[in-house]
Amino acid sequence: MKTATKKQLKKRIVNAYDYRDESQKLLYQAVRFSDKSFAYRRPNPENPPDPERRLDPNDPDDKKHWLWGIGDKTKRVLYHLPRWLVASKQDWQIIVEGEKDAETLERLGLAATTNPMGAGKWNPDYNRHCKSRLVMIICDRDEQGEHHGLQVATSLHGITTETRIAFIDPDLPEHSDVTDLVEKHNWTAKDFSDLIDKTPAFTPKETGSRIIAQKLSDIEPVPVQWLWFNRFALGKLCLLVGNPGVGKSFASLDIAARISAGNYWPDGDNLPDGSNCAPQGSVLILTAEDGLADTVRPRLDKMEADCKNIFAVEGVHIEQEDEQSKSWPDDKVPVTDSFDLSRDILLLEKKLKELHNVKLIIIDPLSAYYGTKVDTHKNAAIRSVLAPLAELAERYNVCVIGISHLRKSTSEAAIYRVTGSIGQTAAARATWLIHPDKDNEDRRLLICLKNNLTREKSGLAFQIIDGRIEYEQTVITDNADDIFRDESEHGxxxxxxxxxxxxxxxxxxxxxxxxxxxxxxxxxxxxxxxxxxxxxxxxxxxxxxxxxxxxxxxxxxxxxxxxxxxxx
Known part of the structure; x- marks a missing residue:
C-alpha cells in the first residue's frame, strides 16, 4: 500500500479519484500529483471532509480531513463501483489500468472500471462484481500492463459470462493506453465496440499447481560420468563424513589438488582406461573451519595443486538499495554476509558461469552453510535446501562434495550416524566415511556408506605423511557397520x-x-x-x-x- 511522503505532500495535487462502495459511501481516494506519482488517502472519521469541497484537491484544511493511506481495515473496491453494478449485463463492460482511462471510456458512454493501486494488484474479491457479466480487458502497451491484463482475465475465467482481452497495437509507442487511443488517435465508442467484436473469448493457459511428468521413452539414457571412478560422480551431490580430526578436509583438498592439475588417482592402476587420471578443471571451495592463508593454501601447495584453478568463496556481497548504481572493481567488492545455501543458490550459479570448467565444489562443512533459518534436524527443511543444490550440480555437470560430522552415538547403523537429518544422507548419491583404523592410529580408512550409482563399494586406506596423503595400493573391503559395532558400548x-x-x-x-x-x-x-x-x-x-x-x-x-x- 502506497502512502504519501513529505515530499509528495509538498507537491501539487492535480486530481483525486473517489472509490465508493455499493451504497455510495466514500471509502478512499487515489490522489494524483503534478509529477504523475500517486498516493491514497481516506476520510478522517473524526473530522470528515466537507461534501461540498471533497473534490477540491488543494483544500487548505486537507490535513484535518484526510488520513494518508487506504488503511488496513478499509474495504477495497473497484473504481466507480456503483456505476459498474447498474450497467446492463447484456452490454460489454471494460476493465482498464488506471482511473483516468476508466473516466475516458465513461465519457464515451461505456461502462468501465479499474482496480486500486495499479498493475498487479487485482484482488480475487473483485471477481464477484463481474459475475455473469460480459467483460473486456484492455491492457496498457507495456510488459507490466499485459501481464496485469492476463492476471485479471485468468482470475475472472469461469466467473464472467465471457471474458475477452485486447492488447494495444504494438506499432503504437510503448506505454500507450486507452486515453492515448482517444486523445491522440481519435478513437470513438464505435472503435472500442469494433475491437470487442473482433477479439476472441479468452481461454487461459493451464495454471496452478500440477504434477509434471515425462515419458521415459523420450529420455535418452546416458552413462554415469565419474569424477573419481566408482567413488564421486560428476553432476551429483556426495558426502564425505567422519569424526573431527580424521582428515576429511585433508582428503577433500587432495581430491581438489588432483583435479586442478589433472593428476593420477591413487587407485588409478586398477581403474578402466580413461579413468586413471582426474579430469582437469576448476574447483570451488567453501570452507568455514580452515584459514585460507595458513592452512588451505599451504596444504594445496604440498599436494602439488595448480592453485590457479582453485577458488575459495570468502562470502557474498548483498547489494543495498542505495548502491544499485555503484560499480566496484572486481577485487574490491566488499563481503557483506556469509554464503547461505538457502538464499544464495542463484549467486552460486552465477559464479559457476563466470569460472571456467568447474568440476568440483567442496562445502566444508555443509552444516555451516545451511543458513540460520533452516532446521537441520528436519527432513523437509534439509531437502528444500539440498534439492536446488543437487539440481544445480546436475545442470552444470559438477560434483558437489559436502563434508559432515558424525554423531557420538554408536548404537545406530552407520548411515544414520551422520549429523543432522537423514535427509542429508538421503539426498546424496554417494556417502563416504573416513575413519581411523583401530589397529593403527595413523592409518585412515575411506569406506563406502552408500553409493546409489554403482555396486562397487570397495574402499581405500591412507596415511597423512609430511602434509600429503599417501594412499595404499590395495583396496579394502571393511564394512562401516562392522566398524561401529566393534566400537559400540552396547554391541x-x-x-x-x-x-x-x-x-x-x-x-x-x-x-x-x-x-x-x-x-x-x-x-x-x-x-x-x-x-x-x-x-x-x-x-x-x-x-x-x-x-x-x-x-x-x-x-x-x-x-x-x-x-x-x-x-x-
Missing amino acids: PGIQRAMEFLDGIFIENTSPKAEEIMQKADKAGISYRTLNRAKVKLNIESKQYPYGWRWEKPGQEEKSKEKSGTAET
Missing part, C-alpha cells in the same frame, strides 16, 4: 568376542573355523570383531586335510580328528 565389542572364543575353546581345543564363524554370526558378533579377538588371544589358523581349524599355541591336548579323519 558385542572385542571383550565379548574374546569371551565367546574362550568358551568355544573350553568345549573343544581345536574347533573348526567354519563352525566358529557360524556360532559367532548367531551370537551377533561380526567377522571383523571375531578376527580382532582372535589376534588378541593369539589364536592361529591351521589347515588340515579336511578343513581349517583354530588353535591356541602351546595347548597339549589335540583333537583325535587331526589324524586325518576330520570331517568337513
Whole structure:
C-alpha cells in the first residue's frame, strides 16, 4: 500500500479519484500529483471532509480531513463501483489500468472500471462484481500492463459470462493506453465496440499447481560420468563424513589438488582406461573451519595443486538499495554476509558461469552453510535446501562434495550416524566415511556408506605423511557397520568376542573355523570383531586335510580328528 511522503505532500495535487462502495459511501481516494506519482488517502472519521469541497484537491484544511493511506481495515473496491453494478449485463463492460482511462471510456458512454493501486494488484474479491457479466480487458502497451491484463482475465475465467482481452497495437509507442487511443488517435465508442467484436473469448493457459511428468521413452539414457571412478560422480551431490580430526578436509583438498592439475588417482592402476587420471578443471571451495592463508593454501601447495584453478568463496556481497548504481572493481567488492545455501543458490550459479570448467565444489562443512533459518534436524527443511543444490550440480555437470560430522552415538547403523537429518544422507548419491583404523592410529580408512550409482563399494586406506596423503595400493573391503559395532558400548565389542572364543575353546581345543564363524554370526558378533579377538588371544589358523581349524599355541591336548579323519 502506497502512502504519501513529505515530499509528495509538498507537491501539487492535480486530481483525486473517489472509490465508493455499493451504497455510495466514500471509502478512499487515489490522489494524483503534478509529477504523475500517486498516493491514497481516506476520510478522517473524526473530522470528515466537507461534501461540498471533497473534490477540491488543494483544500487548505486537507490535513484535518484526510488520513494518508487506504488503511488496513478499509474495504477495497473497484473504481466507480456503483456505476459498474447498474450497467446492463447484456452490454460489454471494460476493465482498464488506471482511473483516468476508466473516466475516458465513461465519457464515451461505456461502462468501465479499474482496480486500486495499479498493475498487479487485482484482488480475487473483485471477481464477484463481474459475475455473469460480459467483460473486456484492455491492457496498457507495456510488459507490466499485459501481464496485469492476463492476471485479471485468468482470475475472472469461469466467473464472467465471457471474458475477452485486447492488447494495444504494438506499432503504437510503448506505454500507450486507452486515453492515448482517444486523445491522440481519435478513437470513438464505435472503435472500442469494433475491437470487442473482433477479439476472441479468452481461454487461459493451464495454471496452478500440477504434477509434471515425462515419458521415459523420450529420455535418452546416458552413462554415469565419474569424477573419481566408482567413488564421486560428476553432476551429483556426495558426502564425505567422519569424526573431527580424521582428515576429511585433508582428503577433500587432495581430491581438489588432483583435479586442478589433472593428476593420477591413487587407485588409478586398477581403474578402466580413461579413468586413471582426474579430469582437469576448476574447483570451488567453501570452507568455514580452515584459514585460507595458513592452512588451505599451504596444504594445496604440498599436494602439488595448480592453485590457479582453485577458488575459495570468502562470502557474498548483498547489494543495498542505495548502491544499485555503484560499480566496484572486481577485487574490491566488499563481503557483506556469509554464503547461505538457502538464499544464495542463484549467486552460486552465477559464479559457476563466470569460472571456467568447474568440476568440483567442496562445502566444508555443509552444516555451516545451511543458513540460520533452516532446521537441520528436519527432513523437509534439509531437502528444500539440498534439492536446488543437487539440481544445480546436475545442470552444470559438477560434483558437489559436502563434508559432515558424525554423531557420538554408536548404537545406530552407520548411515544414520551422520549429523543432522537423514535427509542429508538421503539426498546424496554417494556417502563416504573416513575413519581411523583401530589397529593403527595413523592409518585412515575411506569406506563406502552408500553409493546409489554403482555396486562397487570397495574402499581405500591412507596415511597423512609430511602434509600429503599417501594412499595404499590395495583396496579394502571393511564394512562401516562392522566398524561401529566393534566400537559400540552396547554391541558385542572385542571383550565379548574374546569371551565367546574362550568358551568355544573350553568345549573343544581345536574347533573348526567354519563352525566358529557360524556360532559367532548367531551370537551377533561380526567377522571383523571375531578376527580382532582372535589376534588378541593369539589364536592361529591351521589347515588340515579336511578343513581349517583354530588353535591356541602351546595347548597339549589335540583333537583325535587331526589324524586325518576330520570331517568337513
